[in-house]
Amino acid sequence: MLDSGEVSPGSPTSVTPEARAPRDLDAGYLPTSVVRRFVDLHLQEIVITVVALALILFFTVDSPYFFTSANAAALASFIAPIAFFALAEVPILILGEIDLSVGEVYVLSPFVVEYLNNHSVPLPLAIVMTLVICAGIGWFNGLLTVKVHIPSFITTLGTTFALEGIILISSNGAPANPVGSGNLVVWLGGGVWAEAYWMTAAVILLHFMLRRTSFGLHTVAVGGNSESARESGVKVDFIKIWCFVLCAFIGGLIGILDSYHIGSIDPDTPGLTFMFYGVAAAVIGGTALTGGRGTMIGASIGSIVLGILEDGFHVISVSSFAYDLILGIAILVAMILNVQIERATIRGAGHGSFARALSFVFGRRRKVAVRR
Amino acid sequence: MISDVETKARTDAEDVLRIEDISMSFGPVTALRSVDLHLRRGEVLGLVGDNGAGKSTLVKILTGFHKPDHGRIFIEGKEVRLRSVQDAREHGIETVFQDLALVDELSVYHNLFLNREHTAGGWFRFLKNKSMRAAARRYLDEIAVDVPSIDVPAAKLSGGQRQAIAVARATQQKNMKILLLDEPLAAMGAKETSLIIELIKNLCRQTDISVIVIDHNYTHLFEVCDRINVIQQGRVTIDKRLTEITMEELIELMVQSYRREIARSASGRVADVSIEADIEVGLATQTVQNEQ
Numbered sequence: 180m181l182d183s184g185e186v187s188p189g190s191p192t193s194v195t196p197e198a199r200a201p202r203d204l205d206a207g208y209l210p211t212s213v214v215r216r217f218v219d220l221h222l223q224e225i226v227i228t229v230v231a232l233a234l235i236l237f238f239t240v241d242s243p244y245f246f247t248s249a250n251a252a253a254l255a256s257f258i259a260p261i262a263f264f265a266l267a268e269v270p271i272l273i274l275g276e277i278d279l280s281v282g283e284v285y286v287l288s289p290f291v292v293e294y295l296n297n298h299s300v301p302l303p304l305a306i307v308m309t310l311v312i313c314a315g316i317g318w319f320n321g322l323l324t325v326k327v328h329i330p331s332f333i334t335t336l337g338t339t340f341a342l343e344g345i346i347l348i349s350s351n352g353a354p355a356n357p358v359g360s361g362n363l364v365v366w367l368g369g370g371v372w373a374e375a376y377w378m379t380a381a382v383i384l385l386h387f388m389l390r391r392t393s394f395g396l397h398t399v400a401v402g403g404n405s406e407s408a409r410e411s412g413v414k415v416d417f418i419k420i421w422c423f424v425l426c427a428f429i430g431g432l433i434g435i436l437d438s439y440h441i442g443s444i445d446p447d448t449p450g451l452t453f454m455f456y457g458v459a460a461a462v463i464g465g466t467a468l469t470g471g472r473g474t475m476i477g478a479s480i481g482s483i484v485l486g487i488l489e490d491g492f493h494v495i496s497v498s499s500f501a502y503d504l505i506l507g508i509a510i511l512v513a514m515i516l517n518v519q520i521e522r523a524t525i526r527g528a529g530h531g532s533f534a535r536a537l538s539f540v541f542g543r544r545r546k547v548a549v550r551r
Numbered sequence: 552m553i554s555d556v557e558t559k560a561r562t563d564a565e566d567v568l569r570i571e572d573i574s575m576s577f578g579p580v581t582a583l584r585s586v587d588l589h590l591r592r593g594e595v596l597g598l599v600g601d602n603g604a605g606k607s608t609l610v611k612i613l614t615g616f617h618k619p620d621h622g623r624i625f626i627e628g629k630e631v632r633l634r635s636v637q638d639a640r641e642h643g644i645e646t647v648f649q650d651l652a653l654v655d656e657l658s659v660y661h662n663l664f665l666n667r668e669h670t671a672g673g674w675f676r677f678l679k680n681k682s683m684r685a686a687a688r689r690y691l692d693e694i695a696v697d698v699p700s701i702d703v704p705a706a707k708l709s710g711g712q713r714q715a716i717a718v719a720r721a722t723q724q725k726n727m728k729i730l731l732l733d734e735p736l737a738a739m740g741a742k743e744t745s746l747i748i749e750l751i752k753n754l755c756r757q758t759d760i761s762v763i764v765i766d767h768n769y770t771h772l773f774e775v776c777d778r779i780n781v782i783q784q785g786r787v788t789i790d791k792r793l794t795e796i797t798m799e800e801l802i803e804l805m806v807q808s809y810r811r812e813i814a815r816s817a818s819g820r821v822a823d824v825s826i827e828a829d830i831e832v833g834l835a836t837q838t839v840q841n842e843q
Contacts (some may be wrong), residue, residue: 396661
């Protein structure tokens with residue numbers, strides 16, 4: 180806290196004369212308070228990072244093959260798609276909406292590239308056009324949700340099935356090979372580490388967008404309280420529509436990358452399941468489905484945890500059936516943690532100290548001051 | 552008595568805001584019928600009326616949320632059209648909304664600068680958090696509003712602090728000419744109330760901004776206002792300077808209108824008439840009982 184050294188932490192509401200005196204901006208900024216502030220703000224990310232490290236340790240001890248460079252590449256290809264879906268969903272989830280259709284956009288996009296390329300559109304242009312089309316799908320979702328006031332769950336449920344139908348009709352249900360060859364394909368996911376590079380770039384870019392731009396701030400504001408945001412003059416509809424556009428755009432991008440990574444495109448790919456892995460990663464990483472809370476970093480760490488679990492089970496040759504069980508439990512635990520931390524750090528009375536948050540997490544219930 | 556509107560707007564150049572013949576209806580419900588209102592520079596105007604009289608509609612028109620069906624708005628003598636909140640702000644109208652318009656998840660300084668962020672990088676609009684934090688700290692110290700830290704989320708503030716932040720957000724604007732306060736003192740303790748009243752008084756003393764206050768509490772209004780307008784059933788029915796009317800007279804006028812209202816609906820629909828708790832409840836209740 181900025182001035183935790185001066186004001187007694189228990190009574191933030193007290194208006195003492197000395198607290199009113201003008202303060203130097205950086206007064207009380209001791210190293211300890213910087214650490215404390217960081218922990219306060221990023222508790223869930225820290226917890227989930229610890230979980231990720233524990234999992235790495237566990238699998239490393241359990242199998243000599245886990246901590247190898249060969250497995251690292253496999254790990255990256257497990258993590259990248261989940262991470263992209265998580266990154267796509269985070270702004271939408273912060274708004275308190277959901278986009279179910281991004282998984283089907285992912286399945287659709289390589290088919291569109293193939294279709295355009297077969298109709299003599301050069302590959303780079305075909306890819307750009309595909310991404311524009313994908314963004315258009317997001318725009319349609321956003322428009323129906325915002326202007327026609329259909330809940331986004333229903334809007335995107337509709338587009339999910341519509342897109343699935345389009346894919347099956349146009350492909351006749353038959354798998355195909357992604358078009359193109361050479362350096363471009365290597366860069367677009369054909370290379371072993373290509374997806375990981377794209378993912379890293381996307382995490383940095385999107386984190387910056389969410390935390391350091393007006394657009395990101397307005398997204399959190401709309402998700403937190405859309406009425407207040409509207410009264411403050413924030414263009415609520417604009418923000419929502421563009422978040423849907425961004426989501427579908429990322430879905431289209433990862434569809435193209437993954438098609439070159441896998442080397443084939445299958446119309447039966449369960450897009451809906453993939454999308455929910457992304458939502459799961461975001462939730463585990465601290466995104467609240469009720470809106471207003473969520474970070475790109477948290478979502479990425481959430482996807483890393485899921486990726487490690489999936490890969491680790493392969494490496495130690497545990498039945499992958501157990502993966503879904505663990506995933507389910509992880510989501511529930513994460514959600515419980517999420518609610519508890521939110522109470523302690525955001526809504527709770529007094530300073531959101533680490534100790535207080537932990538006391539919540541470990542069940543020592545405190546009475547929470549009711550606002551208003 | 553009540554029906555005679557006392558002053559027709561004296562159209563002198565000192566009027567910072569003038570509203571002429573504003574009407575507005577929502578479907579079959581008429582919210583405002585030909586409202587005229589004027590606000591002088593540096594004046595504090597109190598707006599009173601029962602729930603549903605049209606006060607909030609008037610505020611929403613002045614903040615650019617609603618477009619009136621009919622009528623004209625002048626700011627400093629020039630006719631303006633207020634299409635959005637942004638429009639209203641550009642014309643120097645700032646509002647403290649009834650629900651305060653704070654976002655719980657955002658820090659105090661982000662709330663203060665919401666939609667008016669300090670940004671760099673042109674189209675990308677990168678946030679200049681350092682500059683916003685410094686400006687927020689400076690301004691809050693200047694107007695003696697105390698918060699635990701400008702970094703805490705707004706959810707952690709007490710009711711009074713939230714109110715103060717909402718007021719501070721409006722008043723920090725340099726080009727502000729008119730401040731609209733929509734029930735700024737609703738649901739506040741005595742301490743917070745006096746803090747806000749002090750804040751309003753200081754503002755008027757130090758600058759030449761004009762204020763419109765909506766409040767149900769006449770004691771507060773008589774403490775800060777220069778002039779009182781009463782809105783009843785979508786019309787401005789009373790326009791008096793504070794020197795021309797006492798609180799007792801105002802209450803009497805309001806209650807008379809209730810009596811008339813009750814007399815009109817003598818067929819047993821008395822219960823529909825809403826009664827303000829803070830204006831001579833006893834008298835009104837008595838009338839209701841008589842009717843029953």
